[in-house]
Amino acid sequence: MILTLPLITLWGYKEIQGQFTQPQAILVLGGSTKKLEREKFTADFARKHPNLPIWISGGSPPAVTRKVFTKAGIHHQRLHLDYRANNTVENFTTLVDELEKNNIKSVYLVTSDYHMRRAKVIGEIVLGSRGITFKPVSVPSGSSQPEPIGKSIRDGVRSLVWVATGYTGGDDLSDKN
Numbered sequence: 001m002i003l004t005l006p007l008i009t010l011w012g013y014k015e016i017q018g019q020f021t022q023p024q025a026i027l028v029l030g031g032s033t034k035k036l037e038r039e040k041f042t043a044d045f046a047r048k049h050p051n052l053p054i055w056i057s058g059g060s061p062p063a064v065t066r067k068v069f070t071k072a073g074i075h076h077q078r079l080h081l082d083y084r085a086n087n088t089v090e091n092f093t094t095l096v097d098e099l100e101k102n103n104i105k106s107v108y109l110v111t112s113d114y115h116m117r118r119a120k121v122i123g124e125i126v127l128g129s130r131g132i133t134f135k136p137v138s139v140p141s142g143s144s145q146p147e148p149i150g151k152s153i154r155d156g157v158r159s160l161v162w163v164a165t166g167y168t169g170g171d172d173l174s175d176k177n
Helices: 004-020 037-048 062-071 088-093 096-101 113-126 149-165
Strands: 025-029 054-057 079-082 106-112 133-139
Touching: 025 037, 037 054, 037 062, 037 106, 037 133, 054 088, 062 079, 088 113, 088 149, 106 113, 113 133, 113 149
Parallel strands: 025 054, 025 106, 054 079, 106 133
Antiparallel strands: none
């Protein structure tokens, strides 16, 4: 009980803080399908948030992604496309320094609903290590099941290792989101 009280207090504080912090950017995790669900959803979401830059890590080829956003009326200068990541942990670790450098303290985190649990675990660790908060925004996928919890645990550990050492283990594991 004594050990869990600080964790519960921290979780409660972060939840309250997240309610009052307005996101300054949209962060999209790649891994979309041929139907471009994440890109199309984000383009629509970005129209409702016209002043936010959009950071996309991985996903569809650049020309295809740009076409989706152009068709939605999103100016190309809002898009920051990054293709360095090979897995979900790297989606975060490859961009966290750029977000921090751009003084972004809060983001909307966009990924598929079945993938959100794992993204939240990684985001809490990697983004949180730089003081960046996030509000999850799930893209409906039609999947009734989230990913196996083992993936969230594995990538949570990998994220902690990255915070401590800078090593993602990405050479060994490629989950392609």
